[in-house]
Amino acid sequence: MHDDAIFWVLALLAVAGGIMVFRFDSMARATYALLTSLLCVGGEVLLLGLDYLGVVIVLMMTIEMAIMAVFMVMYMMNPAGLMPMTMVHNKKGAAVICAAVFAVLAAGILLAPWPSRRGRPSADPTMDLGLSLMGPQMLTMMTLGLALFATIVATVVLATRRGRYDRFGDDLKARTADDPVGGGMGR
Amino acid sequence: MSLELFLLLAAALFSIGLFGALTQQSIVMLMMGLELMLGGIIVGAAAVWYYIAPAAADGQVLVVLAVTVMAVEMAIGFAVVTALFRSREVDMTDMAAELKE
Numbered sequence: 001m002h003d004d005a006i007f008w009v010l011a012l013l014a015v016a017g018g019i020m021v022f023r024f025d026s027m028a029r030a031t032y033a034l035l036t037s038l039l040c041v042g043g044e045v046l047l048l049g050l051d052y053l054g055v056v057i058v059l060m061m062t063i064e065m066a067i068m069a070v071f072m073v074m075y076m077m078n079p080a081g082l083m084p085m086t087m088v089h090n091k092k093g094a095a096v097i098c099a100a101v102f103a104v105l106a107a108g109i110l111l112a113p114w115p116s117r118r119g120r121p122s123a124d125p126t127m128d129l130g131l132s133l134m135g136p137q138m139l140t141m142m143t144l145g146l147a148l149f150a151t152i153v154a155t156v157v158l159a160t161r162r163g164r165y166d167r168f169g170d171d172l173k174a175r176t177a178d179d180p181v182g183g184g185m186g187r
Numbered sequence: 188m189s190l191e192l193f194l195l196l197a198a199a200l201f202s203i204g205l206f207g208a209l210t211q212q213s214i215v216m217l218m219m220g221l222e223l224m225l226g227g228i229i230v231g232a233a234a235v236w237y238y239i240a241p242a243a244a245d246g247q248v249l250v251v252l253a254v255t256v257m258a259v260e261m262a263i264g265f266a267v268v269t270a271l272f273r274s275r276e277v278d279m280t281d282m283a284a285e286l287k288e
Contacts, residue, residue: 003188004188007188007192007193011192011196014196014200014226015196015199015200015203018199018200018203018204018223018226019203021203021207021219021220021223022203022206022207022210022211022216022220027215027216030216030219031219034219034222034223037200037223037226038222038223038226041200041226041227041229041230044193044196044230044233045229045230045233045250047188048193048233048234048236048237049237050233050236050237050247050250053233053247053250053251053254056254057229057254060254060257060258064222064257064258064261067261067265068215068218068219068261071215071265071268072215075213075214075215075268075272075278087211087212087213087216087279088210088211088212089210089212089281090209090210091210093209094205094206094209094210095206097205097209098202098203098205098206098209099202101201101202101205102198102199102201102202105194105198105201105202106195106198109191109194109195109198110191114190114191114238114239115239117238117239117240117241118239118240118242119240119241119242119243120241120242121237121241121242122241122242125241125244125247128243128244128247129244129247129248129251131244132243132244132245132247132248133244133248133251137244137245137248140248140251140252144251144252144255147255147259148255148258148259151258151259151262151263152262154263154266155262155263155265155266156266158263158266158267158269158270159265159266159269159270161273
């Protein structure tokens with residue numbers, strides 16, 4: 001009974017927060033609406049008994065939205081929402097597409113013959129996850145690790161101000177780079 | 188609570204996120220739509236784990252995958268926005284379209 005009530009509260013908050021993300025004029029408010037929605041997603045995951053993943057989602061989304069708010073202020077022309085502003089295109093077409101996608105998904109969800117439950121959750125699902133990631137799903141874990149490492153490298157390369165052509169000029173075989181401050185021991 | 192209710196919530200979040208990803212001109216707002224879509228996938232994966240195969244951890248692994256994709260999407264997205272803005276002072280998808288020429 002309590003679980004049902006918690007589910008509905010979180011579900012309604014998640015959907016309402018998601019809708020408000022694209023209705024607020026203030027980018028800061030939109031970020032907080034998205035944070036509310038994603039925190040409710042974490043709450044739903046906790047409700048399903050996945051304590052570790054639920055807490056990870058809550059922590060990660062809180063930090064992620066804090067970073068996103070900073071980028072909003074940096075790049076958006078109206079971060080405080082002091083004047084009405086819409087930056088959208090083809091709103092009606094997108095609304096029709098999204099309603100159709102939801103209708104198809106809902107029809108599939110309600111009409112599909114879902115298999116019955118096999119087994120029961122173990123006393124410690126987190127240990128199951130850890131054993132799975134270190135055992136049969138090791139390849140998944142290694143791929144995720146490589147993807148995260150590639151992300152770190154790619155983000156640094158993309159965000160850096162001076163690329164190798166700025167440092168070396170057109171001739172990349174130059175012995176020394178044109179850096180404002182020389183590196184190494186000899187400076 | 189039932190599997191269908193959780194999946195309907197997931198479908199709703201996915202559709203709202205898709206609306207944002209399709210309509211928003213700002214790249215940062217577009218990324219918010221993608222985050223919502225991934226949130227829907229997380230709810231769906233967790234519900235499928237709980238209601239269909241709770242004895243195996245594969246559904247949990249799918250949730251880990253979606254959470255990682257969220258982190259990667261945000262990091263790469265902001266790096267691309269930074270690179271775009273630095274080179275052309277562009278932070279809108281419509282203005283970034285000229286990059287294909």
